[in-house]
Amino acid sequence: MIVDAGQRWTAHRAVFVRPDGSTFRPHAWEVAAIPDDTTARAFVEAHHYSGAYCAARRRFGLYHHADLVGVAVFSQPMSADALRPFARDASMELGRFVLLDRVPFNAESWTIRRCLEVLGAEGVEGVVMFSDPEPRVDAAGAVTHRGHFGTIYQASGAVYAGRATPRTLRLLPDGTVVSARTLSKIRARERGWRYGVEQLVAAGAPEPTGDLAAWLRAVLPRVTRAQRHAGNHRYLMPVSAAARRCLAGCSLPYPKAPAVARAEAA
Helix, strand or coil: CCCCCEEEEECCEEEEECCCCCCCCHHHEEEEECCCHHHHHHHHHHHCCCCCCCCEEEEEEEEECCEEEEEEEEECCCCHHHHCCCCHHHEEEEEEEEECCCCCCCHHHHHHHHHHHHHHHCCCCEEEEEECCCCEECCCCCEEECCCCCHHHHHCCCEEEEECCCEEEEECCCCCEECHHHHHHHHHCCCCHHHHHHHHHHCCCCCCCCCHHHHHHHHHHHHCEEEEECCCEEEEEECCHHHHHHHCCCCCCCCCCCHHHHHHHC
8 A cells, every 4th residue: 555655647647746845735725516517527537547437426626726636526336236335315436536646745635525524514424435456558568557555545534345346347459448337338329328439449440330239249359358357445435423333343454555566656
């Protein structure tokens, strides 16, 4: 676990910032709700390592002198089971959280706390958070995702609930993951399916004709590669007093990054 560095993103590029002797001074910063998806989506798609947005329910921005320098998106996961043990209608997932590399060290936990204060006042009992610890590379072998172990969630006092379900990822040549949800949308022609098709066509797949499910079966082995994933780390953040009491003492030992990962981030 990298306990003395914060991960930042700009244009999908990860950097690690460390304390430089200065102190994060909250009076110069503000967390405010973002009322619609337009601003939050543009920021996430421009900077988050996934390059993809999520099914947002609430959006917050971190501002420095009126400049947007970070976004937190609280979302509805694909499966309601992801929110357990919290009640489905009183919980959310922290689907995206990204701060630019010029944001000072130690701003993450402060930003998350401000968001949770607002959500708690609105009746949210808990938030589920995931971290993806497994590195990914592009077709040329360049690292596109170093992996992260949820350091900021640990620093915020979240309960560690183990790893999520293992799965197989489908990676485009640039290392981007084509999500299972995107593939499901294509097969069923659900809203947003065209974006997924455009991703695959841009990677070299022919334009689809006829049955999209059959088209997917033909093109996925050609333009993507499979990578087995052992499951994301899963954290539970109780927001209400009742949720905190229920989860007290339930945390598993926090996961720690291998020594090689700590060295690479130095």
